Amino acid sequence: MTGTWTLVRHFLRRDRWMLLWWSLGIALLYWSQAVSVEAVYASQAELDRAAALMGSNAAFVAMAGPARALNTVGGQVTWQATAFGAVAIGLMSMFLVVRHTRAEEESGRDELLRASAIGRRATTAATVVVVALANLLVGLLVTLSLVSFPLAVGDSAALGIGLAATGLVFAGTALLAAQLTSGARAAYGLTGVVIGTAYVLRAIGDVGTPVLTWLSPIGWYQGMHAFSGVRWWPLLLLVALAAVAVAAALAVFARRDHGSGVVADRPGPARAGALLGTPLGLAWRLQRGAVWGWAAGLFLTGLSYGSLGTDVGDLLGDSAMSQEMFVPSGMSLVDGFYATAILMLALMSSGFAISSALRPRHDELDGRVEVLLATGLSRTRWLLTQVVLTTLASTAVLLLGGLGLGVGYWLTADDGGAVGRYLLATLPHVAPVLVLAGLTTLAYGVRARWAGLAWLGLVLALVVMLFGTVFRMPEWLQDLSPFHHLALVPAEDFRWAPLLALAAVAVALTAAGIVGFTRRDVEVR
């Protein structure tokens, strides 16, 4: 095991920013729940009313967890943050583990390390140490942030320590997956499936089949009942499972050959189907996984908004802050809420649109575009194809969100007309989404390396939407957000002018990006 500590220091140096952002982000997830519960509900009576409503909504329970002590701040934090917190720390552990094990091995860099004076198991041992430290750091930050709020120390510690233990379970899973599979992507995939299954098992369990909850580590974490009579024994289950997973991974590691996995990569087709012969087919083939994922995510998010039905008033409470954040002044509560919900869906779709418009950048910097453009495929046609796919897919993803919202509302409020109404209200938001995609294409057209800056456009839009009114930002700054211009249907009447203007801007940005791309060098990393 010589060299383990050298490697630990090396990994920590490499990961320090990543670790910082993940742990702050997760701690913020918990802490912000406490803050927002205090801010939104002005009186205990209001909180009681909202709690009763939330607890009886099966969609909410499936999404968040068992409804316990929801009329307390601690209970709300536990309910709102634990399921997502567990998934987040699982993802953090997964990235951390796979990036130092299977990804390194795949790239061949690991071989260099092994060939040097470092012990054969040092990489794995160092990875375990680093990921354990990371999880403990997150647990500590969560605990401290809640204690400082102030919430009860014991319960806060249960949330933090339980979270760290859950993270370790997924870290062990990722370590095992990294031994079983023979590629980093497959290791991510396998771990992702385990995390997803853990989440879904407890969702079904919480809604009606409690035994399933006990098959899920996330269920165990929530079974610690923080802020509603905390109990510690489920923590033992988590720690034991984490230890078993790590031990299993080490056992497999000792037996397998370097560079190989236990599960061989499945071979694929030796010939390309008709689809792959065209640039659009290729683009779709490369992005379809992301498209399906985002489409499903947006639909479910829309569904959960919609399933609030007409009860949104009680949920938002009467405090001025939440009213101002969710319902623009002068609008009816329900319409205002749904107009804002649609805006949220549009902002999320922009996340997909930007990442889709960034695909050409990845392909270019990884050196894959070079060979494509060395064939009969022209630059304009290639990039135009990518733009077409991004446009179609972003539109579909957003509309599925609107559809989910309509369907959710229909099921809850028994109002079939809602589906068409909300779908129609969602449609114009395609334009600002495509403005951000166009901005990405423009940045890419100027320089591939700069294309990532387009995310700043989304950050700005988010800040304006969340805080623009509350913090009274100057109008010109708010106007920079493409989402700031559309009429908020159904709360306001639809207007053509801003829609057409945004569409024109989207087209202009995209066209400029394509022209830029035909004039610059193809870059390589």
Add this chain to the structure above:
Amino acid sequence: MTNPIEVQGLVKSFGSVRALDGLDLEVSRGEIHGFLGPNGSGKSTTIRVLLGLLRANGGSVRLLGGDPWAQAADLHRRLAYVPGELALWPNLTGGQVIDLLGRLRGGIDERRRADLIDMFELDPSKKGRTYSKGNRQKVALVAALASDVELLLLDEPTTGLDPLMEAVFRRCVDEFRDSGRSVLLSSHILAEVEELCDRVSIIRAGRRVETGSLADLRHLTRTTVRSETVRPPTALTGMAGVHDLAIDGNRAAFEVDTAELDPVLGVLREAGIRTLGATPPTLEELFLRHYGDTLPDRPGAES
């Protein structure tokens, strides 16, 4: 008929780095042209300019009688390119990539595709992420050689191939040339170019420093010889073309201008050869001797 490749005074800068500094290059029809230079000398940059992937800052470039920047897509249908390192899509198989590139180039010869996959012993059903470097190179080579084109642009195509596969590669390229088509083959290994090429251009720091047939270049290269003879080969002393001679009894070690190899071997035969070892000249030695370069690699050089 014009030459497939005509480059004059080509200049390409990346910021303050002048990667190509007035480069000339001609490739004639029906020849394999070696494009020889150490890492970072500008070979890949030249090929990328020829492909219209990079825009030249100066000079003139004609490819298959056209302008590679303005008519890129049309010209590309008539050529095939093998990059120094083919990056594959992790989820597409080698076979899918071969078909994809072939179709985008305007069609693929099915018989030839099958033969090449056999010859290179490539498993076309493996996913891109699972291929080794050598196998990725094979995918690129099969894709290029299976299409019906008049020009091959090969950028250090044999890196990662084992000697057996290098032989297959040489056979394929030979056949390609024998049907009257042209090849530009970049390399930093002198021996490889010697074995395969009809003519060679040597590039150094973005400029061509030598061009001609291999025979023309003989005067530049020296072969290292070690021998053991029955009698001491004293006649070697002072002989034209012999350098750094060290005679130790019946053993001798020296360098000889490759053009003078025959008379030197005559002297050794006179002395009665027992053992003889000859190391072919390397590009590194050539550069060291003629240009005083300290190789390998300029800082920040790409291979």
